[in-house]
Amino acid sequence: MSEMIWILTGPTASGKTDLSLELAERYGCEIVCMDSMQIYRGMDIGTAKPTAAEQARARHHMLDICDPRDAYSVAQWVEDACACIRDIRARGKRALLVGGTGFYLRALRHPMAMGDVPADPAIRGELERQAALPGGKDALHRQLADADPVTAARLHVNDVRRVIRALEVYRSTGVPFSRQRQETAPPPFPSRCAALTMPRETLYRRIDLRVEKMLEAGLAREVKRLLDSGVPEDSQSMKGLGYKELIPYLRGETDLDTAKAAIQQGSRHYAKRQLTWLRAEKDLLWAESGAQIEAFFAGQAEEA
Numbered sequence: 013m014s015e016m017i018w019i020l021t022g023p024t025a026s027g028k029t030d031l032s033l034e035l036a037e038r039y040g041c042e043i044v045c046m047d048s049m050q051i052y053r054g055m056d057i058g059t060a061k062p063t064a065a066e067q068a069r070a071r072h073h074m075l076d077i078c079d080p081r082d083a084y085s086v087a088q089w090v091e092d093a094c095a096c097i098r099d100i101r102a103r104g105k106r107a108l109l110v111g112g113t114g115f116y117l118r119a120l121r122h123p124m125a126m127g128d129v130p131a132d133p134a135i136r137g138e139l140e141r142q143a144a145l146p147g148g149k150d151a152l153h154r155q156l157a158d159a160d161p162v163t164a165a166r167l168h169v170n171d172v173r174r175v176i177r178a179l180e181v182y183r184s185t186g187v188p189f190s191r192q193r194q195e196t197a198p199p200p201f202p203s204r205c206a207a208l209t210m211p212r213e214t215l216y217r218r219i220d221l222r223v224e225k226m227l228e229a230g231l232a233r234e235v236k237r238l239l240d241s242g243v244p245e246d247s248q249s250m251k252g253l254g255y256k257e258l259i260p261y262l263r264g265e266t267d268l269d270t271a272k273a274a275i276q277q278g279s280r281h282y283a284k285r286q287l288t289w290l291r292a293e294k295d296l297l298w299a300e301s302g303a304q305i306e307a308f309f310a311g312q313a314e315e316a
Contacts, residue, residue, distance in 0.1 A: 017097060017201045018309045019109040021046070021117055021290060022208035023283035025218040029062055031208065031302040032110040035309065036070035039108075042100045044093055045074035046111025046120075048170070049252045051089070052080040054238060057231045058254035060222065073100075080238060080249035083149070086119045086171035093120065094200050107201075114289030115168040121205070121293070123197035129181045139176045146246065155179060160188035170248065206297040206305040207290050219279045223254070227272055232258050253278050 018041065020032050036043055045051065049059040053076045062072060073096040078084045093109070093116075100107045109120075142148045152175050157164035163178045178189040185192070210218075235250075235258045243250060245259055254275050261271040290296065299305045 015101065015202060017107040017109060017203045019046070019117065019121075019203050019205040020208070020305065021110075021112055021114075021205065021296075023215060023286040023290075024060075024112055024279060025222045025283070026112075026208040026210060026215060027302075028110055028112065028208060029060070029066065031305065032108060033062075033066060033069050034302065035306060036108055038306075039106060039310070041106045041108035042071040042073065044096050044100070044107050044109045045072060046093070046109045046113055046116050048084075048089070048113040048116060049249070050075055050111070051078045051084055052076070052249045053078065054241075055080055055234070055249060055252070055255070057226050057229050057234045058252065060226075078249075080243045081247060083170070083172075083248045085173055086115055086168055087173040089116050090119050090123075097201055109203075112286050114286055115171065117205070117293065118289070119171070121199050121203060123199060129184055129192065132180055132184050135180045135183050136176060139179055143172050143176065149175075152176065152179065156182075160190050162190035163188065204297075204309055205293065205295065206299055206308050207293075208300070208302075208305070209287075209298050210300055215283060216280050219283060220276045223272060223276045223279060226254060226275075227268070232261065232268070232271075235259070236262055253282055 018035070020028055020035070022028055032043055035041055047059065049055060050061045051074060052059070055061070061075060067075070074089075074093055077092065097107045097109075109117075111117075139152060143152055145151075149169055149172055152172070153164060153167070153169040156167070156175055156179055159182045160178060164175075167174050167178065169175070181187075181189045181192060231254055235255050238250070238255075239245065239259070239262065250256060250259070257271050257274040257278060260266045261268055297305065297308045299308070
């Protein structure tokens with residue numbers, strides 16, 4: 013019963029946390045976070061991280077695993093999440109992945125083989141040094157977009173290891189990675205994936221209300237505390253929604269209403285991008301109710 017992993021995704025503010033807890037309690041699942049911001053310690057309000065009470069209802073993994081001063085790549089997430097899943101399965105439990113980070117989902121379900129071109133330590137070392145510079149990841153991704161737009165479109169800017177590998181292949185051969193002989197990489201685990209959905213207007217109202225509640229809960233204080241603790245303004249973590257928009261407010265360059273409007277608008281745009289990512293996923297159930305998703309997952313339990 014524990015072999016098949018369940019994946020619950022959907023846009024921000026669609027109700028994934030509540031449903032995941034119900035499923036975990038009912039079916040004895042352990043939850044694996046699939047969110048690129050909830051990995052950071054001390055970033056709780058703006059990431060809508062499950063509360064202590066919610067975490068007490070089911071065992072959670074992949075929360076608070078990274079210092080907000082540090083970068084964290086897609087490849088690292090896949091490696092760490094797979095280790096969690098293997099541990100969960102070894103203990104006879106089912107893993108329930110929950111989150112809306114589309115490039116995490118895609119990297120897990122559709123691993124990208126990186127070709128059979130031999131590694132070039134000199135090229136790779138040069139690219140790794142570039143990646144470590146301020147703004148280096150973005151610069152490397154732009155290089156890849158110029159050389160191989162097809163591969164760049166598949167790789168997120170934070171997937172540094174694969175961006176470097178794609179550039180290494182191009183520089184070594186003169187042929188874009190997307191035109192190299194491709195190997196098929198099977199997914200590491202069998203899975204069933206479902207996405208919560210709702211009318212766009214309803215989702216946007218939920219997003220706007222969530223932002224208001226985050227600000228009432230002290231999001232601005234959370235951002236200030238992080239900055240005061242030494243987290244750089246240009247760090248990967250501070251580029252997250254709800255954090256980057258409050259930096260000008262904390263500097264006194266704008267007012268709170270302006271910051272709130274920017275967070276709400278950015279969150280709506282992010283939800284739209286999430287939906288675009290998820291529509292490209294195959295074998296994904298779209299459902300407006302938790303009951304539909306539960307029936308989809310539970311109906312697969314015996315087959316697993």
